[in-house]
Every structure is written in structure tokens, then in C-alpha cells.
Amino acid sequence: MIDIDHFKSINDRHGHRTGDEVLHRVAAVLRQSLRTTDIVCRFGGEEFCVLLPDTTTDDGLLVAEKLRGAVAGASIGGISVTASFGVATALDDQCKEELIEHADQALYAAKASGRNRSVRHDRQPSSPTPALRWASLPREPRTAPDIPLDAVNALLSALSYRDPMTGAHSRRVADLSVALASNLMPPTECFVLEVAALLHDLGKIGVPGSILLKPGPLTPEEWKVMSDHDRIGVEIINSGFQSHELTMIVRYHHAFFGGSERYPQMPKGADIPLRARILSIADAYDAMTSERPYRKAKTAEEAVAELRRCAGTQFDPWLVERFVAVLEVRVGGRRLHSLPESLDHALRVGIEAERLMAAFDANDLVTLGVVTARLAAVASSIGLDRIAQLATELSEALQSTCDAEMALSSLRELLDLCRSTQTELLSKLDRPAEEVPICTTSS
DSSP states (O other), X not given: OEEETTHHXXXXXXXXXXXXHXXXXXXXXXXXXXXXXXXXXXXXXXXXXXXXXXXXXXHHHHHHHHHHHHHHHSOBTTBOOOEEEEEXXXXXXXXXXXXXXXXXXXXXXXXXXXXXXXXXXXXXXXXXXTTOOGGGSOOOOOOOOOOOHHHHHHHHHHXXXXXXHHHHHHHHHHHHHHXXXXXTSOHHHHHHHHHHHHHTTGGGGGSOHHHHTOSSOOXXXXXXXXXXXXXXXXXXXXXXXXXXXXXXXXXXXXXXXXXXXXXXXXXXXXXXXXXXXXXXXXXXXXXXXXXXXXXXXXXXXXXXXXXXXXXXXXXXXXXXXXXXXXXXXXXXXXXXXXXXXXXXXXXXXXXXXXXXXXXXXXXXXXXXXXXXXXXXXXHHHTTOHHHHHHHHHHHHHTTSOOOHHHHHHHHHHHHHHHHHHHHHHHTXXXXXXXXXXXXXXXX
């Protein structure tokens, strides 16, 4: 089992197109370094699985070290990339699920002990936190949507060739959508949203060039033709990918949060899929801030003001505020507008709680300890003393002798308190708290 180290940081720092290129290059390096009888698979996200028939554990470790050196030595767009490796061997009477689990445990031991190293299952180093063996705790199964990236890239390339402006817009919208969604949902759901954002304007391929590339405002008749691109895009995506989730995101991203006469058949409010609501905001913002031959681009402040003006009618009001918070981070911390205090506090607690659960899901003890300490500091700074106390206790437990069940119980209690606190904070806003998905993980 192989995991690219710090892959999220690559996406955050260099963009998801660069992240895709890293995945392609690592896969190529792995294939080039193996025998023709070996098998390389993408296991999900930034993880790969390599099957080595008729290979001993000793030889498997040598192969892992060879692959690790090849990945570290590869030039991938000027980015330094490393990977962690877990090695396990199956005897004839072992089932494949047990083999994968053993390799997975070794992989997480490699990550917990510093990354960029290979660990064999039968010789795992002692845990950096002696009290816990997280492999014994229940974990959600990791699955990756079956959406071929080659097909996505081919369609996006065709759209970009037809209209470079629309292709560039689609890439920016995908980046904004993922930035907004990254702490609201698991990576697999973010992946589907990113694909939906890349392809949301795909139907423009079917719009006549005289309308699509017209340098001035469209007439009402031309707008009728242009508006048909939504239906065309949904039909292409539905038939080409057979992914219900992907189709629904694109189909409903024009739905109005408060309902509209223009789209009476569309859902409204919380019935609109969350990812469609996210795409709607990112799409509108980039359209407003992009230059057009027939109008000037709005400034970021002007676009935010328009989003807020339409919050509750066209856009999800809570997601609009969260989007503003994301924009503020992207422009170097400069605040475009002040957030309501209760929403600001709820966002901060929700983000740290999501990071806490992500570290637990990844069996990353080092990160788990860092995040619990940070959650304690954040909660203390905004007067949430009980959360600060529980986070501090869990942080201390991770550094002392305690059993896994005790730690898991503390983690569940802490997350439950984060949820109830968010609900209380959000009740101070106009929107009902139960409609606001701050923390989507489960304990």
C-alpha cells in the first residue's frame, strides 16, 4: 500500500490540476519500476496498491524501497514528492481482505513514524504514542467514485478548444468549489463536486458559435438557445458517466434556494443537494468577477455584496458567508466583510472538529495530537471552556498511557459537544441551525 505524503498540501498550494499531474506521474513511475507480472492499482484518493506475485516479504520491502526512491527522485513539475509504503505478505490460506488490512496498518505505521519510509507489517515500529493502537478502532471504508479522469479531461479539453474562456472559467469554479467544500465533506464527495464543477458548462459545446462566441449581449431569442446548454450538459454527463451524484449536482446547480418561477420544477432550500448549492455560488462569483467583451468584471467586494443581496433567494445564505470566509483566506487574510460573531465561532469550531475527525480516520496519531491541542486553544480563545477542557484532556491522553476505547470515548464526547455548541451558536442567526451542515462527520 502506497500513500503520497502531504498530498492535500500539494492541492492547496499548487491547485488540483497539479495534483492530478502528480497522481499521473507517480503512477507512471510505479509502472516503470516494476515487473510485467506486477500490478499497480489506484486504491482511492492519493493511495495506490501494488500486487507482487511470488515475492517474499524481504523482497517486497526491497521493492518498496526501490519505488520510494524512484518517487522521491522523480521531477514532477518542480515539486518535491515523497510517499510512504506499507508491505504485507499473504499466505495461501489468507483472504485478500486480511492482506489489504495488514498492508494498510503497515502504511499508517510508516506515516505515523515520519513518512517517506517503508514499513513491513510483521516488523512495525512501536507506536509514537504507546497508549494507542488505532488500527483496532472502527473506521469507515474508503471508496473512490468510478469517474474516469481521462474522460473528464478529454471533455474539458474539447470545451476549452471550443471556447477557451469557458474552459478557464470551469477550472476556476472547480477550484473555488473545492475550497468551499473541503471542510464540509469527505474527499470522495469533494472529488465528485470538482468533476461536476469542471463539467458544469459542458453543454455549451452544443451552442452555435455565433451565439457562444458573440462579443456583445445576447438577444432574448439567443438567450433561449444559450439556456438550452444546461439540458445538453446534463444529458452528456448522465449518459457518459452514469453517476447519479454527478448528474444531480450539475442538474440542480441553477436551482434557487428560495425557489423561482424560472425553474418551478427545481427543488429549493435544503432539498437542493449541498454540492449543487456550493457550485451555484462558486459559478456565480467567478462569472461576476470575470471580464466579458460586453461588460467589466466586478471587484471581489462588489461580487460578495451581490451574493449577499441574493442570499436566501438565489443562494444558500449560510454557504454564502462561508464562501466569503474562504475568499478572505485566499486573498491573504484581508477581510472582505466582517462575519457575524456566532457564525464566525461556529465556523472555527466546525473546521477544527472536521480536522480532528480526519486525523482519526487517517490513523494519524501525530496530527491527532496537534489538532486536539489546537482545538483547545481555539475554543479557549472564544470562551467555549467545556470544549477547551475536553480537547485538553484528549490531547493529554494521547501523550500518556490509556487504552484505545477510552480515547475513542473521549473523542466521541468531544465531537458531540462540538455539534451541540454549533447548533446553539447558529440558533442566534436567522437561519434554523438544523439546516446548517457545519460538521458532517459521524462518531
